[in-house]
Amino acid sequence: MQELVQRSELDFTNPTYKDAYSRINAIVIEGEQEAHQNYIDMAQLLPEHQEELIRLSKMENRHKKGFEACGNNLSVTPDMQYAQEFFSSLHGNFQKAKAEGKIVTCLLIQSLIIEAFAIAAYNIYIPVADPFARKITEGVVKDEYTHLNFGEVWLQEHFEESKAELEEANKANLPIVWEMLNQVEGDAKVLGMEKEALVEDFMISYGEALSNIGFSTRDIMRMSSHGLVA
Ligand code: Y39
Ligand code: FE
Ligand code: FE
Ligand code: FE
Numbered sequence: 001m002q003e004l005v006q007r008s009e010l011d012f013t014n015p016t017y018k019d020a021y022s023r024i025n026a027i028v029i030e031g032e033q034e035a036h037q038n039y040i041d042m043a044q045l046l047p048e049h050q051e052e053l054i055r056l057s058k059m060e061n062r063h064k065k066g067f068e069a070c071g072n073n074l075s076v077t078p079d080m081q082y083a084q085e086f087f088s089s090l091h092g093n094f095q096k097a098k099a100e101g102k103i104v105t106c107l108l109i110q111s112l113i114i115e116a117f118a119i120a121a122y123n124i125y126i127p128v129a130d131p132f133a134r135k136i137t138e139g140v141v142k143d144e145y146t147h148l149n150f151g152e153v154w155l156q157e158h159f160e161e162s163k164a165e166l167e168e169a170n171k172a173n174l175p176i177v178w179e180m181l182n183q184v185e186g187d188a189k190v191l192g193m194e195k196e197a198l199v200e201d202f203m204i205s206y207g208e209a210l211s212n213i214g215f216s217t218r219d220i221m222r223m224s225s226h227g228l229v230a
Contacts, residue, residue, distance in 0.1 A: 026078035111151025120201035128192030
């Protein structure tokens with residue numbers, strides 16, 4: 001068992017901390033920016049939910065501004081190039097799905113996978129964050145549950161006709177999340193966040209969402225195993 005980095009051991013002014021923060025902070029800013037655009041795109045695909053989706057997209061834009069302030073507060077310049085590359089695979093898959101009008105795949109990528117990733121990251125970050133960032137992140141994570149819920153409700157209401165596409169999209173995109181978690185492991189650890197805790201929290205949110213949508217425990221086990229042994 002590895003020992004958790006205690007908050008008291010973290011020095012937010014340490015160059016090692018700031019270096020790791022320049023990438024994690026950029027990932028979060030880029031993620032919020034892409035989420036903002038993804039909800040605008042989904043509003044076009046789901047005109048009957050346009051108002052709600054535009055409301056969610058505006059929340060993402062506020063999140064982005066909040067996390068930009070967190071970087072500024074620590075005098076860290078986010079490495080946005082790194083963050084764009086970090087998201088490029090998921091981003092590409094979302095763009096492809098959007099171009100093909102595949103709303104189910106778009107919802108799986110943004111409202112289930114990315115939101116569950118955000119919820120895991122923010123929950124694990126809050127206890128080890130600097131006081132300024134902690135306050136911001138506590139406000140943001142509440143919104144992310146609302147975003148996950150939007151995807152859950154829509155997909156639950158359209159479960160039978162979405163099931164096959166959801167399984168296919170899960171298979172294509174869950175392995176990318178494991179790669180992203182592996183890539184971020186070292187920097188997350190410098191910030192006091194353990195990969196094991198991130199994986200656990202992600203799987204709880206994602207698995208609960210699949211269950212609420214209508215998948216059986218057996219389906220969820222099978223879908224969760226995709227990409228795990230990469
Ligand atoms: O819906 C949202 O607001 C999601 C865009 C934000 C994604 C944040 C991704 C966080 C991953 C950070 C990994 C740090 C360990
Ligand atoms: Fe957000
Ligand atoms: Fe969100
Ligand atoms: Fe509907």
